[in-house]
Amino acid sequence: MIEAVRAAIEAHQAVLSLLILAAMFVGFLMERLPATVIAILGACTYLALGILDAEAAYSVFSNSAPIVIGAMFVLSGALLRTGVIQRIADAIMARAEKQPRLAIVEVLLGALAASAFLNNTPVVVVLLPIMMKLAEVTGISAKKLLMPLSIAAVLGGTLTLIGTSTNLVVDGIVRDAGMPRFGIFEITPIGLVTAASGMIGLALMWWLLPNDRPIPGAAGTHDAHQYLTELVLGDDDALVGMTVEAFRDLPRSGRVVGIRRGGTVVHGAELDHWTLAPGDRLVVRIDGQTLMTWREQNRFLLGIGGGTPSSNDMVVETMIAPTHPSIGQRLADIPFLQKIRARIIGLDRPLHEAGPDLANVRIRPADRLLVTGGPREVEALRDNPGLIGADLAKTRAFRRRKAWIAILCMAGVVGLAALDVMPIGVAAIIAIGVILVTRCIDSDEAWGTIDGDVLILIFAMLAVGLALEKSGAVAMMVGWVEPLLADAPRWVLVFGIYFAALFLSELLSNNAVAALMTPVTLALAAELGVDPRPLVIALMIGASACFATPIGYQTNTIVYAAGDYRFVDFVKIGVPLNIITGVSTCLAIVIFLT
Structure with a gap:
């Protein structure tokens, strides 16, 4: 019986494979399970039926x-950890204060290049x-700015081999098939056409972008983890005798309130x-990394509470x-501040700016606190039934000297x-070794930057x-296709290949589409x-340059989420933009590569 089943599977394995693939497509579209889970279930089904043997399955890890x-x-995480990205963001904001509308163009071009x-x-x-x-400075609706930001970033990914993981997936399959690998700038001439046509198309369709304001409190309309803190100036601090405007250590994203x-x-x-003056207590809203950097520098006395900060504090x-x-009471009156030697150095309240200062904040459920203290204090916090998830902070100080x-x-x-x-x-592997040895980023942070879902999906x-x-x-x-195209x-x-990849990528994962279509493209x-090669480049760009859906x-x-868009907003801009970039890209490939 078992032998008969195996014989039937072997005789019809091509048809069975397509049926499994069709079931996976249905799963991707229904979104009842994450795409990664569906992909793993599909791979496991091929293994269980013997269509894919163990040796072949192991080969994908090579x-x-x-x-x-x-x-x-x-490497991107190291640039964030060393403050490089924040410095660039601060430079952009400095420009925006003088010429905000020009700064919008510069941000879009910067996103494209980065x-x-x-x-x-x-x-x-x-x-x-x-x-x-x-958007706030210029009076332009955020909805007119955020979608172009995403479009510029997607277009930038088409400029080089490393611009998007989709390109790297295709390159890996091409090399496994025995073809020469792609150079890092091999697709750049075509990518420039894609990016230029996309940015021009975006400029022409600017009037189609929604002009209404995002609903207050919509997801993303509040800066994530902007902590309210207080810092005390020492007698010999360089800021003494100067105005608030001289506070150069304050990133553009933060402010003295x-x-x-x-x-x-x-x-x-x-x-x-x-x-x-000495002893002034500055009330500041700031991102967590800058707050942790100040703490590490030990320049200011931060936060509220008892005890003298120690280098051994966690x-x-x-x-x-x-x-x-203590819900509804002042933060300064919270009981554990009177019972243990701990300091609250920051408070973050999602979707709301707490205030007027750290001591007088009326605490609410879900307020996030950064607290410093020794081992005993940390243990006391973990045992406190009024606190949830007391654990070592994941937010780290910038390592600017390693930038x-x-x-x-x-x-x-x-x-x-x-x-x-x-x-x-x-x-890239050698570069990782260098940044780890030089401690640009700690090993646990380095592995934390890796999106495991993306890698498992690709495998x-x-x-x-x-x-x-x-x-x-x-x-x-x-x-089936060859007689039609002979x-x-x-x-x-x-x-055909470009728009097939584009259509599928609007519905499914870009990497999944690349992994599925590359063998078919090579065989065709x-x-x-x-x-x-020209067909593979069309596949690379078509699988990435998709703008018509938020998924x-x-x-x-x-x-x-951040701009509180409607689904149709993406369709109105994305469909014509898909056509403009698609036709331009395909014509460039035909003219220059075929």
Whole structure:
């Protein structure tokens, strides 16, 4: 009986493979389970039926693409950890204060350029609050700025091989098929056409962008983890005798919201010209990394509470439970401040700016606190039933002195790969070794920057693609298509592959589409006797440059929530933009590469 079943599976494995693939597509579209889970279930089904054997399944882990993608996540994390990205953001905000409308163009072009070399998701996350601030300064609706930010980042990913993980996945499959690897700038001439046509199309369709204001409190309209804190000036601090405007250590994303001197509290317009004196307590809103950097520098006495800060103190992040007995009372009166030697150095309240100062905040459920103290104090916090999840803070101080190392490592990876001195994967792994040894980023943080879902999805879809190839399903699909395209001009092939990849990527994961379509594209090119390289480039860009749905690309999803968009907003802009960039890209491929 078992032998008969095995024989039936082997006889019809191509058809079975396509049925499993169709079931996976339905699963992707229904979104009942995460895409990663569906991909793993599909790969497991091929394994269980014997369509994919163990040796072939293990072979997908020799593909270099996921390794390179993971390495680029870590290198991007090092740039964030060393404050490089924040410095760039501050420079942009400085320009925005003088010429805000020009700054909008500069941010979009900066996102375009940065996304050619960095993972575009953190690029959008970093620039999103800057765009929100520019919307406030210029009076332009944030909805007119956030979608263009995502579009610029996506277009930037088409400029180089490392601009998006999709390109790296395709390159990995191409190399496994025995073709020469892609150079880091090989797709750049075509990518420039894509980016230029996309940005021009965006400018022409600016009037189609929604002009209404995001609903207050919509997801993303509040800067994440902006802590309210207080710092006390020492007698010999450089700021003594100067105005608040001289506070150069304050990033553009932060601000001084008040000054307490004895019983006097100054807020509003008076702040800018207030001359600072020893003992002044500055009330500041600031990001967590800058707050932790100040603590590490030990320049200011931070926060409120008892005890003298010690170098051995730990920083704990915790949350106020709904059952906390002090709900509605002042933060300074919270019981554990009187019972243990601890200091609250920051408070973050989601979707709301707490105040007027740290001591007088009326605490609410879900307020997030940063608390410093010794081992006993930390243990007391963990045992406190009024606090949720008291654990060591994940927010770390910037390591600005290491910034040049992180920059050189990223530049080295790009330069060595571009000059063909060594494969990009090897260069990236060496760069990771350098940034870890020099402590640009700690090992636990480095591994934390890697998006495990992306890597597992890629490995699973590589296995699915291999199963389709080994079962004969790829040959079957090529057999269906080949008669229709045998006498077709080459431009029809380019357009067909590009828009097929584009359509699927609007509905499914870009990486999944790349892993599925690359073997089919290579087999089709071989059957028709044409150069596969132009077709592969069309696939790379088509699978990435998708703008018509908020689920088409991760950055679209981010701004979809942050800008309080409707689904149809993406359709109105994305569909014509897909057509403009698609036609321009395909014509460039046909003219220059075929």
